[in-house]
Amino acid sequence: MLVAFSISPLGGGESVVDAVADAVRVVRESGLPNRTDAMFTTIEGDWEECLDVVRRATEAVGRHGHRVSLVLKADIRPGHTGELDGKVARLEERLADG
Template identity: 45%
Template sequence: MLVWFSVTPIGTGSGSVSAEVARALDAVEATGITHRTDPSGTLLEGTWEECMAAMRAAGDAVLESAPRVSFTCKFDVRTDKPGQTGADKLSSVAAKRGADR
C-alpha cells in the first residue's frame, strides 16, 4: 500500500508551520515505516495498519503544539501487486517513456 499525505497545522498563531511539520516527520520516522518526503507531502509504503499508525503519529505530533490538524491523503491499494513501492511505479513510467522515444 502507498499513501501520500500532508498535514496542515491550524491555529498556531504563526505564519510558519515548519516546526510542527518537522515534529510530524520525526514521528513518522520513529514508526520505522518506509517513507519519502517531498515539498508537498510524504509518501508512506507499508501495510494498511503501518500507514495508519504513521499518519496518526504525525497528527498527534502536530497536536502537541496546534489545536487542530488537517490531513490531505491519497491512497493506492493494490491486490495484484502486493508490496509495490513508489520506486517501482516510477521505474514503470520511466521504462514506458523510454520505449516511446
C-alpha cells in the same frame, strides 16, 4: 499499500516547518519505506501500519496548534510491495522508451 498525506497545524502561526519536522520524524522513526517532497509524505505498508503512522504524525502536528488539517490519499493494491519506488521506475522506463 501506499498512503500519501499532508498534515498542517491551524492556528499556530505562519510557518509550519517545526510541525512538519515533527511529523516527518515520526514517519522516519516508523521504519516504513517513505518519501517526503514539498507537498506530501508517502509511506508504504499495510493498513494498520500506515494508519498508525498517520495518526501519530497527526498527533505530533497537533501539539503545534489547536486544530489540524489532514489530506490523505491511498493506493490499495493487495499483493504488491516495493511500489514506492516501483511505480516511479516503471514511469521513467516508459519515458525513456519514448
